[in-house]
Amino acid sequence: MSDHSHGTHEVGEIPPANTGLIWRTFFILSAITAVEFTLAYFMKAGGLRTSIFVIMTLIKAFYIVGEFMHLKHEVKSLIWAIVIPIVFIIWLLVALLTEGGSIFQLR
Template sequence: MSDHTHGTHEVGEIPPADTGVIWRTFWILLAITAVEFTLAYFMKAGGLRTSIFVIMTLIKAFYIVGEFMHLKHEVKSLIWAIVVPVIFIVWLLIALLTEGGSIFELR
């Protein structure tokens, strides 16, 4: 008969968790969030602050997708197949928001 155990663990035994990656991700996201809160508290409201928040939110989103959805470990063509449509959707939203306000100026 063949041995059906995989790895070095006994059947039914749970392998030890690799929590180092999870803690590193936690600390990186915590640091980015702390910077966001600090900027929100000390910076005056305006376009620069909003731009910084959008950029930092996108950084956190890409990091979360890369780590927790394992996109970081995929082939580059799959990553580009996901990122390029997102870029066009963001461009569309920006275009709609900027051009949508001009309807009130024409009246």
């Protein structure tokens, strides 16, 4: 009979968890969140603070998608097929918010 075990593990044995990767991800996301809270506490409310929050939130979102949804291990064309539409959606939102705010200046 052939051996159907995969890798060096015995049948029924669970491979060890990669806790180092999980802790690294935890500390990176915690550091970004700590910077966000620090900026929220010390910076005056305005467009710059909001822009920094949006950028940092996008960084965390891309990191979460890359790590937990395993997107960073995919083919580069799949990553670009996801990232490019997101960039255009963000551009559209910025354009709509900018143009939508100008209605108050016309009155």
